[in-house]
Amino acid sequence: MIRTREEIQTLTIEETQALAVRERLIEYGSRRGQLGAAVLPFTREPDGNLLIFFPQDRARIRVQPPGIGAASGVVLTAVVVVGRPVQMEISTIPVRWDASRGDWVPYAAAATGDVVAVVWEKIETLATRSGWSMPPPRT
Structure with a gap:
């Protein structure tokens, strides 16, 4: 969903930080040398999702930040678009809003x-388990 200027001005801190999770994921993957045009291309979707493409494997992972779809988790949807039927795996990372931090935190490591x-x-685990070409992190 594309948001208007008026809608953006009325976002709660939780909603704003949910969208910030997407940008922090891009920064994190880029710093590790695993995300970008030369390695794993990505797109920012108008609805707030992040699509990470695995071109050699004709696959992608859709990352739904909290509050975009499920309010209590980050949803990862891995899709292989080679052949029929399409293979898909969905994984949810439970998160909660931590008001003292002003950020989303995972339950498992709160x-x-x-x-x-x-x-x-979790993205690395999904890719590795699926046999996709995941570039190693830069050291």
């Missing part, structure tokens, strides 16, 4: 966890 690191680890 004390110290960074939602972006947890989501990126």
Whole structure:
């Protein structure tokens, strides 16, 4: 859903931070050398999702930040578009709003966890388990 200027001005802090999760994922993947035009291309969707493409494998992962779809989790949808039927796997990372931090935190690592690191680890797990070409992180 494309938001108007008026809609953006009325977003809650939770909704704003949910959209910020997408931008932090892009930054995290780029710093690791795993996301970008030369490695894994991506697009920002008008509805707030992030699409990460695995061109060699004709696959993609859709990342739905919290509040975009499910309010209580980051939803990862992995889709292989080669052949018929299309293969799909859905994984949800449960998160909660931490008012003291002013950010979303994963339930599994609520004390110290960074939602972006947890989501990126799950992206790597989905890609590796599916046999997709995941570039190694830059050291």
